[in-house]
Amino acid sequence: MQQKPVLYSYWRSSCSWRVRIALSVKNIDYEYRTINLVKNGGEQWQPEYEALNPSHTVPTLIIDGHTIGQSVAIMEYLEETRPQVPLLPKEPSQRAKVRQVVETVNADTQPLQNLRVLQWLQKEAGEEKRNTWLQHFLTLNIQALEQLLRRYSGKFSVGDEITLADCVIPPQYYSAIRYKISLDNCPNFVRVAKALDELPAFKRAHAFSQPDAPENPEY
Ligand SMILES: N[C@@H](CCC(=O)N[C@@H](CS)C(=O)NCC(=O)O)C(=O)O
Known part of the structure; x- marks a missing residue:
């Protein structure tokens, strides 16, 4: 078994x-x-x-x-x-688009917003610099995602089916809210993030639904 x-x-x-x-x-x-x-x-x-x-x-x-x-x-x-x-489309160019969205978060930005980087920045440069850094790189990332989703999204990030691209959106949406990044000019990013938020599979995976989340977790 x-x-x-x-x-x-x-x-x-x-x-x-x-x-x-x-x-x-x-x-x-x-x-x-x-x-x-x-x-x-x-x-x-x-x-x-x-x-x-x-x-x-x-x-x-x-x-x-x-x-x-x-x-x-x-x-x-x-x-x-x-x-x-499936979480990847059949057609190679659609797959490439999915992977482009994934890497825009995974390769371009997550390493810059990672805990050890923020802890190091705070220690070496202070809290204010750490916050400015985070605001700067998160804003760049959300703007890039908005541009990609404007081109590629249907109901979800790339077309109308759930793909790996949708797996990287909710955590960035959460970070944007947590760190007060303006989403005023990001209608596609917000629309897709909100649509994903409604799905039971995404609710189960949400940070706040995890066994190690605090009792009253906050954005
Ligand atoms: N490229 C790695 C990055 C993993 C990563 O950095 N995870 C973060 C949490 S999202 C972490 O464990 N950080 C701990 C630390 O910075 O010490 C992956 O995609 O799994």
Whole structure:
């Protein structure tokens, strides 16, 4: 009998959130294990976790006897092994668009908004600089997403079907609200984010629905 996949996650982690969405949309049941990124200097740095993920980051997924890190590698693995609910379109140019949206968050911006970067900035340059940095790079990212969604979106980020592109939108929407980024000129981004928010699979994966979320979580 197949063992249940195990997801190492943190409720607020945008990269874990992406993978939770992919698991949820594909109806894959899994066990949730918390890696608290802020408690005791961060559980991601403990040797037991380093053995699973040398990058000291979440998520990590244990599945089919494999231990996989990097959210996009995990989502691609799920897509290749469990294609029944597809998250990539059939047509290569549509796939490229989906991956373009994914990488606009994954490669361009998430590394700049990551906890360790913000902690380092705060220590070296102070809170104000850290906040200006975050505002600047998040705004650039949301504007780029708006332009892409203006070209590619239908009901969802790329066309009318849920794709991997939709897995990266909710965490960026959440960050935009949390860090008070103006969304006035981002109607497509907001429309798609709100449409996704309504879907049961996305509700299950939401940061606030996770077992390690605080009792009254706030944006
Ligand atoms: N490229 C990696 C990035 C993973 C990552 O940076 N995760 C963040 C949470 S979203 C983390 O664990 N940060 C911990 C830290 O910065 O110490 C992925 O997509 O999985």
